[in-house]
Amino acid sequence: MNKLFFEKSRIESTLNEEPLMETVGSEPPVPEMNLRNLETIIIFPYNECNLACRMCPVKNPIRVDKAFRADPNEFEWHISDEGVEWLSSLNPRSYTILGGEPLISKTTMMIMEKLQGGDSKAQERYHKSMYDKLDAIGKNIVMYTNGQLITKETIDILSVIDRLSIVVSLEGDRDYTNYIRGPGVFERAMEAIKLLRERDIPVTIRVGYSQENIKSVFSLMRKVGNHIPMEFAPRIDKPPLPKRLARNLYYAVASLPHADILQPSYKNFVGFDRRCPAGIKRFTVHPDDSITACQWGSEVVAKAGDDDDFLKEAMRSWVARNTRIEPECIGCKKATVCYSSCRVSKDYKQCPTKDSELDRAVVENLFDRAVEVTKEKTMKAIKSMRNISMAGC
Numbered sequence: 001m002n003k004l005f006f007e008k009s010r011i012e013s014t015l016n017e018e019p020l021m022e023t024v025g026s027e028p029p030v031p032e033m034n035l036r037n038l039e040t041i042i043i044f045p046y047n048e049c050n051l052a053c054r055m056c057p058v059k060n061p062i063r064v065d066k067a068f069r070a071d072p073n074e075f076e077w078h079i080s081d082e083g084v085e086w087l088s089s090l091n092p093r094s095y096t097i098l099g100g101e102p103l104i105s106k107t108t109m110m111i112m113e114k115l116q117g118g119d120s121k122a123q124e125r126y127h128k129s130m131y132d133k134l135d136a137i138g139k140n141i142v143m144y145t146n147g148q149l150i151t152k153e154t155i156d157i158l159s160v161i162d163r164l165s166i167v168v169s170l171e172g173d174r175d176y177t178n179y180i181r182g183p184g185v186f187e188r189a190m191e192a193i194k195l196l197r198e199r200d201i202p203v204t205i206r207v208g209y210s211q212e213n214i215k216s217v218f219s220l221m222r223k224v225g226n227h228i229p230m231e232f233a234p235r236i237d238k239p240p241l242p243k244r245l246a247r248n249l250y251y252a253v254a255s256l257p258h259a260d261i262l263q264p265s266y267k268n269f270v271g272f273d274r275r276c277p278a279g280i281k282r283f284t285v286h287p288d289d290s291i292t293a294c295q296w297g298s299e300v301v302a303k304a305g306d307d308d309d310f311l312k313e314a315m316r317s318w319v320a321r322n323t324r325i326e327p328e329c330i331g332c333k334k335a336t337v338c339y340s341s342c343r344v345s346k347d348y349k350q351c352p353t354k355d356s357e358l359d360r361a362v363v364e365n366l367f368d369r370a371v372e373v374t375k376e377k378t379m380k381a382i383k384s385m386r387n388i389s390m391a392g393c
């Protein structure tokens with residue numbers, strides 16, 4: 001028997017639920033975006049990176065971003081000053097900074113401070129010394145990084161930004177991460193995580209999964225999942241996991257003390273009511289100031305600085321066009337909550353939620369012992385993740 005599979009799940013089948021035929025094809029309700037109460041604004045300051053991972057969508061951007069290639073020692077954030085000004089005037093619960101690698105631009109620290117409402121003198125101070133104090137105030141910032149530039153020499157810079165959470169991306173365990181990202185990347189990332197934890201900077205490991213690396217993902221979970229928070233998301237360039245494997249992954253993640261899968265299908269699996277937040281509770285700003293609803297979407301709907309009414313209408317229209325219940329979801333009792341989860345990863349095609357309900361399960365073999373999973377424990381784990389990072393997916 002494959003050790004990855006959990007054999008003792010005691011899950012009530014929901015196959016006898018009434019099919020939701022009447023909802024298919026009907027216009028789903030579109031909640032209006034409240035620009036003053038966003039969960040997060042996702043920011044791609046630029047796409048440049050200090051690594052060149054195999055199959056990275058950023059290395060081969062599908063949008064206009066190639067035009068922004070620049071010497072990493074020279075460039076600043078590509079988002080305009082006016083765009084940053086506008087972003088800092090909004091009041092999301094967090095800003096989520098993706099990349100490229102945010103830490104290769106010296107301006108990242110200055111802009112993080114500005115987003116939080118600081119006095120913007122950080123750039124001046126930053127350029128004087130890497131160890132200058134930055135008086136960050138206000139909002140949470142979640143920064144995704146490959147961890148390679150967080151060292152004993154640079155950790156002080158990060159530790160002076162208040163309300164900063166770091167998410168370090170890995171591809172799985174050591175061998176697979178180094179195969180994708182390059183020799184030594186895993187070891188340096190783990191060293192960065194250790195340094196961040198020593199400084200009490202909240203840190204989460206983020207892993208993208210597909211059938212190709214799922215064994216490596218389970219291996220990493222076994223090694224660190226009990227003491228380092230982890231977040232998972234399906235690889236958007238790969239087919240969804242087969243349903244049985246997805247279900248086993250969902251159980252395994254649900255058995256960890258601080259772990260989450262970012263897509264709505266998982267949240268619904270464990271008992272939350274969740275739909276894709278893009279265009280409702282978040283939007284994404286790209287290096288040329290363009291705005292998309294989903295961070296992985298290519299449909300530009302607005303520009304940083306557009307007036308509130310235009311932006312809200314653009315988002316409403318995007319959500320209306322992109323919200324539907326897919327045929328695979330017919331019969332799922334969460335269908336009119338979830339609206340087929342994630343458009344990009346297409347996780348709905350193999351979603352285990354329709355056929356399972358997390359009530360009480362005993363999952364085995366992740367830590368070579370049985371772990372009881374309950375809805376209450378899992379919801380607690382997800383809520384604890386919200387305090388650490390409010391992230392992309």
Ligand code: SF4
Pocket residue numbers: 264265268269328329332333334335336338339340341342347348351352353354
């Ligand atoms: S089966 Fe479809 S609607 Fe139901 S939780 Fe999964 S993705 Fe969402």
Ligand code: SF4
Pocket residue numbers: 262263264276277278293294295296341342343344345392393
């Ligand atoms: S990645 Fe998927 S779930 Fe997340 S915002 Fe985009 S479409 Fe929605």
